[in-house]
Amino acid sequence: MARVAARxxxxxxxxxLSTIEIFRDLTLNxxxxxxxxxxxxTCEPGKIFYVPEDSGEVLFLLKKGRIQLYRLxxxxxxxxxxxxxxxxxFGEMSLVGQGMHNTFAEAIDECMLCxxxxxxxxxxxxxxxxxxxxxxxxxxxxxNDVERRLEDLAER
Numbered sequence: 001m002a003r004v005a006a007r008x009x010x011x012x013x014x015x016x017l018s019t020i021e022i023f024r025d026l027t028l029n030x031x032x033x034x035x036x037x038x039x040x041x042t043c044e045p046g047k048i049f050y051v052p053e054d055s056g057e058v059l060f061l062l063k064k065g066r067i068q069l070y071r072l073x074x075x076x077x078x079x080x081x082x083x084x085x086x087x088x089x090f091g092e093m094s095l096v097g098q099g100m101h102n103t104f105a106e107a108i109d110e111c112m113l114c115x116x117x118x119x120x121x122x123x124x125x126x127x128x129x130x131x132x133x134x135x136x137x138x139x140x141x142x143x144n145d146v147e148r149r150l151e152d153l154a155e156r
Contacts, residue, residue, distance in 0.1 A: 013040050013114065016063050020087060022134035030128070037120040042112045049105040050091065057118045060091045065111030069103045081146060083108070089138060 017023055017031045017038070026034075040063070049060060049067070060067075067090055069081045081103055084090055090105055116124075125132040 009040065010035055013038065016114065017061075020061055020089070022089065022131055022138055024134065025130040026128065034116075034120075034124070037124075038114045038116050040112065040114050042110065043107050045107050045109055047107040047111070049107070051104050052102050056091055056093070058091055059089060059116045059118075059121045060105075061114040061116070062086055062088045062090065063112040063114060065107060065109040065113075067111065068106050068108050070106070071103050081149075082142065089135075092135070092139065 013035055014028070014031050017026075017034060018028070023031065023034075038061075050056065052071070062084055064086055067084045067088070069084065069090065071079045071081060073079055093102070125135065
């Protein structure tokens with residue numbers, strides 16, 4: 001019985017990984033190889049994944065639920081940087097040379113996500129440059145979204 005559950009979980013994970021944009025160039029065999037490097041977990045609303053000044057050692061791949069990335073103003077006001085839904089990645093800034101997170105990441109809903117360690121992410125990017133390229137495209141899209149939100153705030 002445990003073997004069936006493990007197989008289903010593995011198949012579920014592989015199915016999910018194949019839908020993530022940054023992995024779109026990987027073959028099914030390459031995704032299956034990643035299965036050993038990724039853990040899947042669930043969490044309740046309100047779970048804090050990281051806070052500013054945490055050093056980032058993992059990349060999160062959101063399968064279900066929503067995550068809010070935010071900062072606190074000097075007065076303690078919550079400033080939402082992004083609300084992420086299924087298919088989003090987060091935690092990446094500390095993996096791309098930032099060293100530490102500069103935001104909070106909190107679950108808004110019950111979430112299901114996959115987690116990759118920093119060494120596994122780095123190895124994947126070295127071995128599969130197309131994944132590194134998609135990763136950079138994802139960061140660029142997120143940056144554009146933040147800039148657009150700043151423009152909207154400035155116009156108010």
